[in-house]
Amino acid sequence: MSDDTPRSHGRLAISASLRPRELMTDTPMLRGAWRARIITLLPEAFPGTLGLSLTGKALQEGRWALETIDLRPFGIGKHRNVDDTPAGGGAGMVLRADVVARAFDEAAIGTPIDRARWPVVYLSPRGRRFDQATARRWAGAEGVTLLCGRFEGVDQRVLDHYAVEEVSLGDFVLTGGEIAAQAMIDAAVRLLPGVLGNAASTEEESHSHGLLEHPHYTRPAVWEGREIPAVLTSGDHAAVDRWRRAEAERITRERRPDLWTAYSSRAD
Ligand code: SAH
Numbered sequence: 001m002s003d004d005t006p007r008s009h010g011r012l013a014i015s016a017s018l019r020p021r022e023l024m025t026d027t028p029m030l031r032g033a034w035r036a037r038i039i040t041l042l043p044e045a046f047p048g049t050l051g052l053s054l055t056g057k058a059l060q061e062g063r064w065a066l067e068t069i070d071l072r073p074f075g076i077g078k079h080r081n082v083d084d085t086p087a088g089g090g091a092g093m094v095l096r097a098d099v100v101a102r103a104f105d106e107a108a109i110g111t112p113i114d115r116a117r118w119p120v121v122y123l124s125p126r127g128r129r130f131d132q133a134t135a136r137r138w139a140g141a142e143g144v145t146l147l148c149g150r151f152e153g154v155d156q157r158v159l160d161h162y163a164v165e166e167v168s169l170g171d172f173v174l175t176g177g178e179i180a181a182q183a184m185i186d187a188a189v190r191l192l193p194g195v196l197g198n199a200a201s202t203e204e205e206s207h208s209h210g211l212l213e214h215p216h217y218t219r220p221a222v223w224e225g226r227e228i229p230a231v232l233t234s235g236d237h238a239a240v241d242r243w244r245r246a247e248a249e250r251i252t253r254e255r256r257p258d259l260w261t262a263y264s265s266r267a268d
Helices: 053-060 097-108 132-140 156-161 178-189 200-204 237-255 257-267
Strands: 011-014 034-040 064-070 120-129 143-148 165-168
Touching (some): 064 097, 097 143, 097 156, 143 178
Parallel strands (some): 011 064, 120 165
């Protein structure tokens, strides 16, 4: 029988503690490389898009590592049940505190207890909204542990017990935390040194200085009768900078009055 388990470069899968850890990587991880540990019922959802393009290349190069912890083997009984009906009644199912706790214990092995050095997060629509500052904070840590919920969510006691931070991808409800985890990891990984070819691009883009980014243009010079703004082809770099700044301010003012207010009060 052939082993057709998908194997991705730079991916370390952690099995339930009953079995020895299986190293699913053939690329040595760089010393001190940033690590994302994901507790999920759907480990096959990873690396997903994180395995492609710049984040995928960085994963292969060992600049960061992705470790999935399958929640299922920590389940109860023959069927490895991970969920149960909500106390107090109501629709749906809730992930059990004892089951999730075992996965958190497994995830904690070899990681610092200090949450500043290693954030432990539950992806949740009730959480504080993820933003660029959070991405920077995570990228500055040694790694993160992310718990992906399913069904109605997770027993509150396990979140309280493990001092888990709740973080939301936005004000909408997904069926599970996996897509949110991938989006957030992508945002953090692209800030790691050497992941983007051009480091300057992370300093100028949207949300870096509290403003949205200016518009971009490239060839052809005229398309469907529309020209590139003349200043961009003038060769006057100072004028280009001024134009970009003014456009960034205009777009932020028009589209995101909330960001604009925060930005202007900071500039005062
Ligand atoms: N009953 C919950 C929603 C559960 S959705 C509530 O009303 O708050 C199922 C799972 O999807 C959650 O446990 C969470 O891990 C994930 N999820 C849903 N929406 C999300 C969002 N906006 N950001 C991050 N994770 C989300």
